[in-house]
Amino acid sequence: MTLLAVPPPSAAGQLALAAGLAAVGAFLLLPKPGLRSVAGGVAGLVAGLAVAAAWVVTTFGGPVANTVETALFGLFAAGALGFGVVLVTQRNPARGAIAFAFVILSVCGLFLLLAAPFLMAATVIIYAGAIIVTFLFVLMLSQNDGPSDENDRTREPLLGSLAGFAFVGLVLFALGQSHAGAAPLPAQAITPAEQATLRAAAADLKALEDDRFYVVPAAGGTPSPERVALLSRTEQAVEDVVGVSPRKNDGTPRDGPVADRLAARSDLHAKGVLDRVAAAREQSALAFRFAETAVNDPPRGRPAEAKAEATKLREQLLLLAGVGELPARNVANLGVLLYAHHLLAVELAGTLLLVATIGTVAIAHRRGTAA
Amino acid sequence: MITLWHYLAVAAALFGIGLVGFLTRRNLITMFLCAELMLQGVAINFVAFARYHGNLHGQVFVLFLLAVAACEAGVALALILMLYRRGRSLDVSRWQDLRELGVPAAVDLESLPAVHAEPDPTLTPAGARPAPVAEEPARV
Numbered sequence: 206m207t208l209l210a211v212p213p214p215s216a217a218g219q220l221a222l223a224a225g226l227a228a229v230g231a232f233l234l235l236p237k238p239g240l241r242s243v244a245g246g247v248a249g250l251v252a253g254l255a256v257a258a259a260w261v262v263t264t265f266g267g268p269v270a271n272t273v274e275t276a277l278f279g280l281f282a283a284g285a286l287g288f289g290v291v292l293v294t295q296r297n298p299a300r301g302a303i304a305f306a307f308v309i310l311s312v313c314g315l316f317l318l319l320a321a322p323f324l325m326a327a328t329v330i331i332y333a334g335a336i337i338v339t340f341l342f343v344l345m346l347s348q349n350d351g352p353s354d355e356n357d358r359t360r361e362p363l364l365g366s367l368a369g370f371a372f373v374g375l376v377l378f379a380l381g382q383s384h385a386g387a388a389p390l391p392a393q394a395i396t397p398a399e400q401a402t403l404r405a406a407a408a409d410l411k412a413l414e415d416d417r418f419y420v421v422p423a424a425g426g427t428p429s430p431e432r433v434a435l436l437s438r439t440e441q442a443v444e445d446v447v448g449v450s451p452r453k454n455d456g457t458p459r460d461g462p463v464a465d466r467l468a469a470r471s472d473l474h475a476k477g478v479l480d481r482v483a484a485a486r487e488q489s490a491l492a493f494r495f496a497e498t499a500v501n502d503p504p505r506g507r508p509a510e511a512k513a514e515a516t517k518l519r520e521q522l523l524l525l526a527g528v529g530e531l532p533a534r535n536v537a538n539l540g541v542l543l544y545a546h547h548l549l550a551v552e553l554a555g556t557l558l559l560v561a562t563i564g565t566v567a568i569a570h571r572r573g574t575a576a
Numbered sequence: 577m578i579t580l581w582h583y584l585a586v587a588a589a590l591f592g593i594g595l596v597g598f599l600t601r602r603n604l605i606t607m608f609l610c611a612e613l614m615l616q617g618v619a620i621n622f623v624a625f626a627r628y629h630g631n632l633h634g635q636v637f638v639l640f641l642l643a644v645a646a647c648e649a650g651v652a653l654a655l656i657l658m659l660y661r662r663g664r665s666l667d668v669s670r671w672q673d674l675r676e677l678g679v680p681a682a683v684d685l686e687s688l689p690a691v692h693a694e695p696d697p698t699l700t701p702a703g704a705r706p707a708p709v710a711e712e713p714a715r716v
Binding site: 231301347358 | 583597624667
């Protein structure tokens with residue numbers, strides 16, 4: 206009971222505990238002549254990781270929405286971190302290179318989850334070569350006869366682990382502070398919640414493009430309540446995101462959350478999004494005025510035009526929802542961006558590679574043997 | 577829901593593991609791999625932010641990061657080769673003469689555990705030694 210009465214540790218305490226456990230684990234695992242305990246080290250690292258993961262789940266939100274994505278993320282993240290620890294604590298550098306290959310594969314999985322297929326392929330290709338070259342160097346230079354200074358000793362294992370994991374704890378703490386709003390990130394153009402709202406509204410608008418929506422009720426009848434409710438619900442959803450147009454008769458003009466958030470940004474991307482929002486705002490005023498007239502006042506309604514305007518609005522909403530997503534044609538868009546916006550950087554990277562090649566040859570050149 | 581923050585946390589942890597390895601390990605090749613590990617953590621950050629902002633600039637940055645990592649690998653391995661030729665060892669502490677003025681030299685106090693090497697098996701000679709015979713000269 207006394208254990209249960211202890212209040213849960215604060216975020217800083219939790220992170221300090223995680224960093225301390227992980228540092229002790231790494232200290233026990235690092236190769237050195239004296240104290241080395243694989244079981245104790247693994248236990249310390251796993252305990253530290255568990256505390257840190259609990260902190261991440263409580264601070265940034267737990268896995269709820271998408272089971273497959275969550276499972277893959279957990280698999281790849283655990284793979285990258287686990288094989289990274291193996292690389293750091295493994296005595297034999299050849300086994301370290303194998304562990305590094307698995308780290309690269311796990312990171313490539315994370316790239317795929319982040320919608321970067323070209324980078325995934327490029328990383329696999331480049332690092333496959335790099336790891337093979339590392340293997341060659343290990344075979345060429347490493348003597349494998351018994352313990353050696355370079356493989357079985359470490360510099361300051363305790364202080365090094367403490368420094369490294371204290372750094373991780375501080376970064377995580379700063380991330381938590383930023384997530385809580387102390388130093389917020391630059392605004393996202395369209396948040397996932399707004400995307401969901403826009404897509405739901407677009408799905409509702411489908412009904413407005415159907416002829417049955419405009420069937421005139423029997424003489425003297427009132428407009429069907431479902432249609433009125435659908436109209437007001439959809440209009441409210443659209444207004445919640447893009448704001449209310451001043452052209453609308455009964456509403457006071459008002460900016461939506463997207464325009465409020467992006468007002469301070471002056472880059473081209475934000476301007477493009479703001480233009481889209483303004484267009485959607487005007488179009489929604491137009492489309493809903495036509496639709497309301499057609500439903501509430503059938504003799505004056507013009508269903509054909511109402512349908513056309515609803516289609517336009519639906520397309521604009523879908524495009525606006527897609528602004529927050531990466532383009533589907535990853536390679537083509539990367540190429541356009543690389544050669545349209547970053548041409549100078551491409552040239553500089555090429556120059557850097559050339560200089561590095563010359564430098565490598567100059568460094569590795571054996572003086573006196575070659576002409 | 578896996579958000580940007582989860583990826584940032586994983587990237588920070590990966591960077592920290594690489595940092596621990598770079599600070600503590602003494603094998604030059606392992607130190608090089610640990611530096612690459614830190615670069616991977618940074619790359620995850622860039623790609624996660626690219627996804628968050630819905631544009632590809634972060635991914636382009638990772639492409640440049642790959643180019644710089646390739647240069648770094650070439651130069652680092654050439655340096656490792658040169659150091660090995662001079663010192664016949666991959667131990668980075670062999671080069672501690674390059675340390676700052678006034679910093680005492682690091683000395684390895686504890687001795688490494690001696691390897692218990694099994695001696696080669698020998699057979700006791702048995703039977704009579706055969707009489708030497710004239711070898712047939714090799715015909716070419």
